[in-house]
Amino acid sequence: MSLRDPVPYARDSAGAQPPNDFPDYKSTIKRAPKQAPVRLQHTLTETTGPVFKRSWVGKSVADLTRQHKGEPLGERIIVAGRVLDEDGRPVPGTLVEMWQANAAGRYAHPRDRHDAPLDRNFTGVGQVITDKDGNWRFITIKPGHYPWRNTYNAWRAQHLHFSVFGPAFATRVVTQMYFPGDPLLADDPIYNAIPDRQARERLVSVYDPNLSEAEWALGFRWNMVLRGREATPTE
Numbered sequence: 001m002s003l004r005d006p007v008p009y010a011r012d013s014a015g016a017q018p019p020n021d022f023p024d025y026k027s028t029i030k031r032a033p034k035q036a037p038v039r040l041q042h043t044l045t046e047t048t049g050p051v052f053k054r055s056w057v058g059k060s061v062a063d064l065t066r067q068h069k070g071e072p073l074g075e076r077i078i079v080a081g082r083v084l085d086e087d088g089r090p091v092p093g094t095l096v097e098m099w100q101a102n103a104a105g106r107y108a109h110p111r112d113r114h115d116a117p118l119d120r121n122f123t124g125v126g127q128v129i130t131d132k133d134g135n136w137r138f139i140t141i142k143p144g145h146y147p148w149r150n151t152y153n154a155w156r157a158q159h160l161h162f163s164v165f166g167p168a169f170a171t172r173v174v175t176q177m178y179f180p181g182d183p184l185l186a187d188d189p190i191y192n193a194i195p196d197r198q199a200r201e202r203l204v205s206v207y208d209p210n211l212s213e214a215e216w217a218l219g220f221r222w223n224m225v226l227r228g229r230e231a232t233p234t235e
């Protein structure tokens with residue numbers, strides 16, 4: 001690729017991304033732009049991005065159960081997968097960030113006022129760099145459901161928040177990973193804002209007994225695809 005002639009990234013296919021305005025997800029009503037977006041050509045600014053050295057992330061941030069003196073309460077899980085590009089090739093050396101509620105469904109954040117206990121042994125924030133095959137892996141605890149004021153008696157499906165950069169600013173994805181079989185998925189407006197069912201289901205991880213560790217933790221596998229037909233939807 002010539003720096004003078006950057007190769008544009010594939011555009012998202014119809015229905016694979018949530019609209020800016022999805023009335024069932026109440027806060028989108030006020031924040032969605034009133035005018036149609038202007039489509040920009042991908043230039044060098046969009047087709048290049050930050051480079052992450054392994055030393056960039058701090059220690060122990062791949063294991064969210066070892067960030068404090070004691071172990072957090074909850075169901076210990078291993079969450080792992082790969083970051084792939086639009087042609088299914090691994091994306092090595094890219095930053096994967098993850099943040100989540102604790103097992104009781106509460107974030108360690110001053111604005112979270114949910115009447116559920118904080119866990120002094122759990123912050124709920126992790127960071128890893130993908131290896132040469134695009135692999136990433138976190139050890140954590142399964143997040144609880146939590147209520148939100150979208151509508152009366154609304155509760156979020158269990159989820160982990162993710163940000164992945166990829167090789168360029170145009171490939172950054174901020175999204176949420178869900179768990180298989182969660183009964184709240186059917187009513188979750190953030191999940192259901194993605195019109196295409198197959199695209200939506202890409203956000204649901206798969207229980208993987210080979211990733212589970214005997215007498216220790218359950219494994220859930222989830223791959224992220226940056227752009228292209230199989231692109232992981234944004235939140």
Ligand SMILES: [Fe+2]
Pocket residue numbers: 101159161
């Ligand atoms: Fe959340």
